[in-house]
Amino acid sequence: MIHARGLARTFRKRRQEVRAVDGVDLDVDAGEIVGFLGPNGAGKTTTLRMLTTLLRPTEGTATVAGCDLRTDPVGVRRRIGYVPQSGAAHPEARAGEELVDHAMLYGIGKGQAVAHGKELFESLDLHGLWERQPKAMSGGQKRRLDIAMGLAHKPGLVFLDEPTTGLDPQARANLWEHISGLRDRRGTTVFLTTHYMDEADSLCDRILVIDYGRIVAEGTPDALKARVGGDVIDVELELPEEAVRVGDLLGRLPGADAPSMSGTRVGVRVPHGGAALIALVRELDRAGITPLSLETRRPSLDDVFLTLTGRSLREGDPGAGGDGEAAMTGEDGTPGADRARGDAEQGAEGRR
Numbered sequence: 001m002i003h004a005r006g007l008a009r010t011f012r013k014r015r016q017e018v019r020a021v022d023g024v025d026l027d028v029d030a031g032e033i034v035g036f037l038g039p040n041g042a043g044k045t046t047t048l049r050m051l052t053t054l055l056r057p058t059e060g061t062a063t064v065a066g067c068d069l070r071t072d073p074v075g076v077r078r079r080i081g082y083v084p085q086s087g088a089a090h091p092e093a094r095a096g097e098e099l100v101d102h103a104m105l106y107g108i109g110k111g112q113a114v115a116h117g118k119e120l121f122e123s124l125d126l127h128g129l130w131e132r133q134p135k136a137m138s139g140g141q142k143r144r145l146d147i148a149m150g151l152a153h154k155p156g157l158v159f160l161d162e163p164t165t166g167l168d169p170q171a172r173a174n175l176w177e178h179i180s181g182l183r184d185r186r187g188t189t190v191f192l193t194t195h196y197m198d199e200a201d202s203l204c205d206r207i208l209v210i211d212y213g214r215i216v217a218e219g220t221p222d223a224l225k226a227r228v229g230g231d232v233i234d235v236e237l238e239l240p241e242e243a244v245r246v247g248d249l250l251g252r253l254p255g256a257d258a259p260s261m262s263g264t265r266v267g268v269r270v271p272h273g274g275a276a277l278i279a280l281v282r283e284l285d286r287a288g289i290t291p292l293s294l295e296t297r298r299p300s301l302d303d304v305f306l307t308l309t310g311r312s313l314r315e316g317d318p319g320a321g322g323d324g325e326a327a328m329t330g331e332d333g334t335p336g337a338d339r340a341r342g343d344a345e346q347g348a349e350g351r352r
């Protein structure tokens, strides 16, 4: 469905060059849900905009849904759906009419557009909202309407740019079910960008991790987690001074990585959690420290990211920790602070 080789995009802004995407190779098979994961400024949206023909690559080649990106961008646009971060539906429009108009733009007849639109509303849990204006919908309903709009012309491949950003945990989990349903019930291939480790973990068949414009890891969630061997020990203390002392103890456990610390929490990766835990409890007793909690767990995807890049995906974000765990690192993790879009953006080929 998607085959890209050496895809790159350089922006020039006030004599400065930003190599936003730096030679990306990727393959997505029909029927897969693939997550494109990376921190702010890693190059996710730029890659997505290139693959959806909204931005011309400065280097590289790609075929998307069977059409060449450079020589047949119109063919690509006909065959794909794109759901941008900002959404697609006008807040004042009637939801159903907007969807039908959208399908008709692609040359679908009105009768067929209405029938397909009603079917999409049903399968995306939007029944009863055909006449509703998007501005009067909940965040989750709006996102599901955006997805329905992206599917109005029956594409076999849909791109979702951060589909659940801004939604509460319940609405996010609900949207994941709907996204899985697109593949399971309609056979749609899904390529989505996300900051959220838990999202990639529970939703995606395969994950591509991008950092500084390059793919740094790729595989199923389980395979990626298996790359980070051993176990993680997490300790929560009452006082930050205790965390420093415990960090010291953790660092001395056999085979331990460098401990990571965040306030009163400290963690470390060790080859064998069980054995290390016994040794640690003895050391804590000896030091007269009683932790608030002490646990060992399998590495999460966030640990994978931390191991690969030395940075957490998104500091302090509730969705950042794979199994609800926030990664503990003191680093910033936002390389792309310069997010000035617009002036340097060239080659946008207009809306589909």
Ligand SMILES: Nc1ncnc2c1ncn2[C@@H]1O[C@H](COP(=O)(O)OP(=O)(O)OP(=O)(O)O)[C@@H](O)[C@H]1O
Pocket: 011, 012, 013, 018, 019, 020, 021, 038, 039, 040, 041, 042, 043, 044, 045, 046, 047, 195, 335, 336, 337, 338, 339, 340, 341, 342, 343, 344, 345, 346
């Ligand atoms: N139009 C532009 N002009 C100049 N620089 C840009 C432009 N668009 C993106 N960039 C830069 O390219 C890099 C990658 O940006 P991109 O938006 O692709 O990252 P991202 O991974 O999607 O980030 P986020 O998760 O914050 O959306 C960043 O350093 C960004 O500032």
